Amino acid sequence: MRFYKTCLYCDKELIGRTDKKFCDPQCKSAYQYQQGKEHPERFYNKVDNQLKLNRKILKEYNKGGKVILRAELLKEQGFNPNFITHYWKNGKGDTYLFVYEYGFLKKRENNKEKYVLIKWQEYME
Template sequence: MRFYTHCQYCKAELTGRTDKKFCDVQCKSAYQYQQAKIQPERFYNKVDNQLKLNRKILKEFNKGGKVTLRADLLKEKGFNPNFFTHYWKNQKGEVYLFVYEYGFRKIEENHKNKYLLIQWQSYMEQPKSL
């Protein structure tokens, strides 16, 4: 008794084993790819994608090593300050959040929200992981 009579991907008639679901490896791979696209994005992928985007944005705007930018400019590009890899606290007690080697700290200048962007330096101690 055959469980499937047609390939689950291309609908071609199946021959061979009774528990066969696909006519060949390409159909099996294509079907699995199609199913993965239908399923919602996994949590790990969402976090990883946001970290990559944050790093790209910080790298794009921080050409000089230390830059101050308006917060809304970063958010327009898709920056989310809730996603970071580690932090560093300076001697003044100010905490910088880092996305890999690019850091940021929220500040207020002239009643406007801004971010101070920095780059990881050798004098900074080892990063404190979360």
């Protein structure tokens, strides 16, 4: 474990707990804002990596036909349903979320969150 003796943002000496990195939440958010501006590719890479992981997980479980899984199962592997590439609404108003060619529909069954997995079809364009 690393110990910081001065604030990472303003360089002021830190008092109290020695594992603190910033003097206050203001310095912390100012530091994070600065880091984000200096390294914009970090956000791009983060999103890119999550999309790749999501696609890999969906692909692994999408064995064709109609697959219904517990959402928990995918989340345990690192799946994050907030990172998608596009969506498709069917005639019934169900919204399928897609990560490239692999899609999923959120569904509640017996009070448990589930995903119905599908693959992108030409008629969805």
